[in-house]
Amino acid sequence: MQSVAEFDNVGLRYGTDAETLSDISFKLFPGSFYFLTGPSGAGKTSLLKLLYLAHRPSRGAIHMFGQDIVTMPRARLPGFRRRIGVVFQDFRLVPHLSAFDNIALPLRIAGIAERDLLGPVGEMLSWIGLTERADARPATLSGGEQQRVAIARAVIGRPELLVADEPTGNVDPDMAVRLLQLFAALNRLGTTVVVATHDIHLLQEIEGAQMVRLDKGRLSDPTGSLKYPPRPLVLRS
Amino acid sequence: MRLPFSIPDHDRRLIPDGRLAGIMPWIIAIMLFLTALSAATAVRLGYSVQANSSGLARQATVQLLEPDPAARATDQKRIAAWLERFPGVSAVRAVPESEARQLLEPWIGSAVEDAGIPVPALIDIAFASPPDNAQLRALRIQLVRQTSNARVDTHSSWIAPLLSFLRTILWIALxxxxxLLVATAATVALSVRAALNTHRSTIEIMHMMGSTDLQVARLFQRRIALDSLFGGGLGLSAAILVLVLVGQRFSALGSGLLAGESFPIIGWLLLALIPLAVTGLAMLMARWTVLSALKRML
Incomplete structure (x- = not known):
C-alpha cells in the first residue's frame, strides 16, 4: 500500500539550535486516522509543519504521496499543498476576509469558478452553524467560531491529508465532538487525518484512531499504529 | 469585458485597496508628470536640433561690401546669378535692400538711410545638403575671383555653439x-515590498493552501497596474496642460529657435505612450519584486 507520507530518519533543526525533531521515521497509510500527542514543546507543531510542507527537514527523507519532497523543486510544491488541508493552532484566518471568503479561499486558489463554489461553501457554513455569519470578519467572531471557520477552510477542498493542530482547543465539548465527526466523515471518504492534541479525552472519541506520541522531539508508537495499516473507525457519540 | 489587469472582487479583498493603493497613484502621477515633461523637453529639443541642423546648417549668406550703391546693386544681381550655377547650391535669394535695412534697425535705429551708412548687399543661399569645409573653401575662393569685397557667412558657424548647447540640454533631459523611470521602478519596488510585508500573513496562508508564486504576484501586479494607469492618466493630463500653456508662451515669442514650431505629432504619440510604458514597467517591477521575495519562502 502506498503511503500518504513516509518519514525516514528525519531531523529538523531551526538555525543553529539543537534538533527540534530527531530520528523521526514513520508511514501514514491512506484512510487512517492518527492522534499526535505529547507534552508542550515536544515538537508536535514542527512535525505537522513538515507534514504540510511548511518546512523541509534538516536531514532524512520525506516522501509525500509517493514523491520525494526534500529534493523536489519548490515550483512543484503548490500542487502537493493543494492535496493537504491544514487547521492551524492559531487559526490563521485572513483578517480582512469574511467567513465565506476565508472558507472559499482554497477553492479559489485551486481555480474553481465562482458559481461552482457557492454551493460547497454554503453547505460548509451551514454545517459549522455559521450561515448567518457568512459575511462576518474573523475579528467579530468568537474564538470557537473562528476555529470552526478554520476547520471548514481546511476541509472544503476534500484534501487527501488533513493536518490539524489542536483543532478543538477553543470549542465547547459538543462542538469538539461535531468537529471530530466531520473529520471522521472525511476519513471515511478516504482522507488521512492527523490531529495533534493535548486532549486525552478526545482520543477516546474515535475508536480505531491510532495514537502517535512525541516526546522531546522523538517519536514513540505506543499502539504500534505506525507499523500496521489502519483499522476501521468507530465514532463514539 | 474583463481587462487583463482587472481584479476580481474576491482578489481585491485579499489585498485591500488601502494598503497598496493609498498614496501610490499620487506618487506615480507626480513621477509621470515629471517624466512627461522631461520627455516633451527631449522631443522638442531633439526636433529643434534636427530641424536646425538640417535647415539652418544648409544656409549661408553672402555679403557684398561695396560702398557705391549702384555698383552694389549690379554686383548683387551678377553674383546671385553666378551663385545659382555654383555646384551644390539649391536656392539663391537676393535680399532686397529695404529688408537688409530692417535687419539693422534694431541695432542702429531707423536713421540708417538718412545717415548715409552703406548697408551690405545680402544674398541668401541654400545648399542641397549641409556644406562641408572643402565646399565652402571652394565657394570662397571662386567668389573672390568674381568680386574682391564679398564675404561668406555660414549659418552653421554661429548656430554650432547653440546646437551644441541644445544637444547638451537634450542629453540632460534624456x-x-x-x-525618473528608474525612480518610478524603485518606488514601485519599495511600495510592493512594503505591501508584501503588510500582507505577509495572508500570503503565507495562501502559500500553505497551494497558491503559486505567480498567483500571488498577479494580485500585486494587477493592483499596481491600476494604480499606475490612474496615476499615469492624472500625471499626463497635468503635463499636457503645462505643455499647452508653455507652447502658447513660445508662440507668443514670435521668433527664435524654439518658437513658431508646433510640438510634433510623434511627440504627442510618445507622450500618450508614457503612461502605458510606466504601467508596463510598474507591473514588471511588481512581478519581479514579489517573485524575488517569495523565493525566500519554501
Missing amino acids: SVLLL
Whole structure:
C-alpha cells in the first residue's frame, strides 16, 4: 500500500539550535486516522509543519504521496499543498476576509469558478452553524467560531491529508465532538487525518484512531499504529 | 469585458485597496508628470536640433561690401546669378535692400538711410545638403575671383555653439527621463515590498493552501497596474496642460529657435505612450519584486 507520507530518519533543526525533531521515521497509510500527542514543546507543531510542507527537514527523507519532497523543486510544491488541508493552532484566518471568503479561499486558489463554489461553501457554513455569519470578519467572531471557520477552510477542498493542530482547543465539548465527526466523515471518504492534541479525552472519541506520541522531539508508537495499516473507525457519540 | 489587469472582487479583498493603493497613484502621477515633461523637453529639443541642423546648417549668406550703391546693386544681381550655377547650391535669394535695412534697425535705429551708412548687399543661399569645409573653401575662393569685397557667412558657424548647447540640454533631459523611470521602478519596488510585508500573513496562508508564486504576484501586479494607469492618466493630463500653456508662451515669442514650431505629432504619440510604458514597467517591477521575495519562502 502506498503511503500518504513516509518519514525516514528525519531531523529538523531551526538555525543553529539543537534538533527540534530527531530520528523521526514513520508511514501514514491512506484512510487512517492518527492522534499526535505529547507534552508542550515536544515538537508536535514542527512535525505537522513538515507534514504540510511548511518546512523541509534538516536531514532524512520525506516522501509525500509517493514523491520525494526534500529534493523536489519548490515550483512543484503548490500542487502537493493543494492535496493537504491544514487547521492551524492559531487559526490563521485572513483578517480582512469574511467567513465565506476565508472558507472559499482554497477553492479559489485551486481555480474553481465562482458559481461552482457557492454551493460547497454554503453547505460548509451551514454545517459549522455559521450561515448567518457568512459575511462576518474573523475579528467579530468568537474564538470557537473562528476555529470552526478554520476547520471548514481546511476541509472544503476534500484534501487527501488533513493536518490539524489542536483543532478543538477553543470549542465547547459538543462542538469538539461535531468537529471530530466531520473529520471522521472525511476519513471515511478516504482522507488521512492527523490531529495533534493535548486532549486525552478526545482520543477516546474515535475508536480505531491510532495514537502517535512525541516526546522531546522523538517519536514513540505506543499502539504500534505506525507499523500496521489502519483499522476501521468507530465514532463514539 | 474583463481587462487583463482587472481584479476580481474576491482578489481585491485579499489585498485591500488601502494598503497598496493609498498614496501610490499620487506618487506615480507626480513621477509621470515629471517624466512627461522631461520627455516633451527631449522631443522638442531633439526636433529643434534636427530641424536646425538640417535647415539652418544648409544656409549661408553672402555679403557684398561695396560702398557705391549702384555698383552694389549690379554686383548683387551678377553674383546671385553666378551663385545659382555654383555646384551644390539649391536656392539663391537676393535680399532686397529695404529688408537688409530692417535687419539693422534694431541695432542702429531707423536713421540708417538718412545717415548715409552703406548697408551690405545680402544674398541668401541654400545648399542641397549641409556644406562641408572643402565646399565652402571652394565657394570662397571662386567668389573672390568674381568680386574682391564679398564675404561668406555660414549659418552653421554661429548656430554650432547653440546646437551644441541644445544637444547638451537634450542629453540632460534624456538622463532626467531615465532617472525618473528608474525612480518610478524603485518606488514601485519599495511600495510592493512594503505591501508584501503588510500582507505577509495572508500570503503565507495562501502559500500553505497551494497558491503559486505567480498567483500571488498577479494580485500585486494587477493592483499596481491600476494604480499606475490612474496615476499615469492624472500625471499626463497635468503635463499636457503645462505643455499647452508653455507652447502658447513660445508662440507668443514670435521668433527664435524654439518658437513658431508646433510640438510634433510623434511627440504627442510618445507622450500618450508614457503612461502605458510606466504601467508596463510598474507591473514588471511588481512581478519581479514579489517573485524575488517569495523565493525566500519554501
